[in-house]
Every structure is written in C-alpha cells, then in structure tokens.
Amino acid sequence: MPRRRRSAWVAAVPMGLLALATIYPLLFTTNVAMKTRREYILDRFSLAESVRGENIVTAWTSVGMGRYFANSVVVVTFAVALLLLFGSMAGFALSQLRFRGSSALFLGCLAALFIPFQVIMVPLARVMADTGLIDTYPGLILAYVAQFLPFTIFLLTSYYRTVPAEIIDAARIDGNSVYGIYRRIMVPIGRPALLSVGILNALFCWNDVLIALLMMPSAEHRTLMVGVTSLRGQYSADIPTFASGVLVAAVPVLAIYLFLQRQIADGVTAGSTKG
Structure with missing residues (x-):
C-alpha cells in the first residue's frame, strides 16, 4: 500500500x-x-x-412541547437581535473609534468571558426578582444578553479591526457622522461576521438549560430545553414519548449545523485573519 x-x-x-x-x-x-x-x-x-x-404528536400537543418551542423561538429571536445590535455598536466603537479607556473596556469584556455563570447566578436572580423580571420573557432575554454579550463584542471587535482605517477616513470626509459610518459602512461590511455570531448566539440560547431554568420557574414559560429536561422525570416510564421530545428539540439545531456549518466555522475564526 x-x-x-x-x-x-x-x-x-x-x-x-x-x-x-x-x-x-x-x-x-x-x-x-x-x-x-x-x-x-x-x-x-x-x-x-x-x-x-x-409519539411526536403526543409530545407536541399533550406534553406541551409546542408551547415550549414557541417560547424558545420568541426568546432566542429577541435575544439574538439585541446581541447583534449592542455587539456591533460596541465592536465598531472599540475597534475604530479612539477614546480614553477603550482598551480597558475591551479587556473588561475579554475578562468577562472567563467568569462562569454559576458565579453570578445568585446576584443575577436577586436583581431580576427585585425588578419583577423573574418568569418573564424580557427577564430571560436580558439574562441571555448579559451572558453572551462579552463573547459577541469580542468577536465583532476582532472582525472590525480588520477594516482598513482609510475606509473610515473616507466616510468622514464624505460628511458621515459616527452613526452614519456605523449604519452605511460597518454594518454592510460586517454582515458575514454578524451572520456567524448570530448563528452561534442562537445555538447558545437555544441549548441553554441553566439560565432558562433559573429565570423561568413556571411550566407555562418554560423554554424547549427546560421542557425536555422536565420530561425525563415526568415520562420516565414512557421512554418513546421522552425520546420524541428530545427529537423535537434536536432537529432545529441539527438543521442549523447542516445548512450553516460554514458560517458557524467562520464565526469561530472571525477576526483571526487580516482581510
């Protein structure tokens, strides 16, 4: 051979x-x-x-997987939209705008990546409870934004740093304000990175159990993964129904990986190369 x-x-x-x-x-x-x-x-x-x-029909209707699926879609959609909005603005500011403390802010975002959620979960739950956001969609959405925003800022800042400064200078000469540069230049240029980071954040939020279980204690507002976890005890004697719930939760994630695997890989390496 x-x-x-x-x-x-x-x-x-x-x-x-x-x-x-x-x-x-x-x-x-x-x-x-x-x-x-x-x-x-x-x-x-x-x-x-x-x-x-x-079994899939039973899991979708009688068990409530359809309601859990809808809850996850609502939460993930709004959380990803806010993450991309705030992350792209912060990435543009930290990479292209020169102001005092920008390096310290970026290092702070980088340091936040190393803080496990278990360290902040008790203070977060107390703050959310004091503001009346426990067991509400806005509460869970804000928790996801707070948890995954440092990762989003880090990747988008790294990507936007590859944009030549000459493009920004030319946009200023043409009379664009900072907001105009962000909207007309940075958002179109950053579409590949925004798509990749959006997919990654959607997967993170969709697969999350701990944050959703902490923020959504009632059965009515459960997300899909929390609902699947609860099936293990409720339907321990009916394994086919439990397997159907797992399948319902896994199919969207599998579809994203199959059809958008290139964008996911690009998101992991966003900003690691020049150009």
Whole structure:
C-alpha cells in the first residue's frame, strides 16, 4: 500500500469512528421515538416495526412541547437581535473609534468571558426578582444578553479591526457622522461576521438549560430545553414519548449545523485573519 494512501487511512478510520459515535445517538433516539411502549420494553435496541409519528404528536400537543418551542423561538429571536445590535455598536466603537479607556473596556469584556455563570447566578436572580423580571420573557432575554454579550463584542471587535482605517477616513470626509459610518459602512461590511455570531448566539440560547431554568420557574414559560429536561422525570416510564421530545428539540439545531456549518466555522475564526 502506498505511503500516502496508508496515511489517508490512518486519518480516515478515527474520523469515521468519531462520526459514527456522533450520529448513532441521534439514530437511536429517532428509532425509539418511532416505537410503542410495548416495543421498547420488549427490545429497546431493535428496529421499530413501522414509522409512526404518534409519539411526536403526543409530545407536541399533550406534553406541551409546542408551547415550549414557541417560547424558545420568541426568546432566542429577541435575544439574538439585541446581541447583534449592542455587539456591533460596541465592536465598531472599540475597534475604530479612539477614546480614553477603550482598551480597558475591551479587556473588561475579554475578562468577562472567563467568569462562569454559576458565579453570578445568585446576584443575577436577586436583581431580576427585585425588578419583577423573574418568569418573564424580557427577564430571560436580558439574562441571555448579559451572558453572551462579552463573547459577541469580542468577536465583532476582532472582525472590525480588520477594516482598513482609510475606509473610515473616507466616510468622514464624505460628511458621515459616527452613526452614519456605523449604519452605511460597518454594518454592510460586517454582515458575514454578524451572520456567524448570530448563528452561534442562537445555538447558545437555544441549548441553554441553566439560565432558562433559573429565570423561568413556571411550566407555562418554560423554554424547549427546560421542557425536555422536565420530561425525563415526568415520562420516565414512557421512554418513546421522552425520546420524541428530545427529537423535537434536536432537529432545529441539527438543521442549523447542516445548512450553516460554514458560517458557524467562520464565526469561530472571525477576526483571526487580516482581510
């Protein structure tokens, strides 16, 4: 066997095993969601006798996954919109505007990335409770903005620093104000980074359990991931229904990864290269 071909096999085999280990849980969950309780009890590893969607319909309607799904969509949409708005403004200011303390502010945002949420969760809950924002959509949205804004500012600042200063100077000569430069120059130039960071933040907010569980204690306002977590105890004897809830929560995330994986990779490396 040629040396180059042997090297390809050495890399392909571990990667294939890793891909199989990643795909198998999803296939197993899908198979369980298609089973009846009797089929699962008799043999949990066998293939489902037929493709049926009764369990998914039950999870969506009777269990309340449809309501949890809608809650997640509302919260994630507004949280990502605010993160992109504030993050892009701060990224533009910290990367292109010269003012006293800009470096200290950027270092402060960078330092905030290293603070675990568990450290601030008790003070955050007390502040939210004192302001009446517990168990409300605005409260959870603001909590997500506070948690993920340092990450957003860091990536967008790094990206906007790659914009040549000559473009900003030319916009000032043309009579644009700071707001005009931001709206007409920085937002269009930053669309690739904004899309990538928006996707990453949407995934972070969608997959979150801890913040949503802290801020939304009532069943009516639960997000999808919190609802799936609660199913484990409520439907411990009905594993196919629980698997259906997991499948409902996993499909949107999987779709985002499949169709927008290039943008996600670009978001991770945003600002790491010049140009």
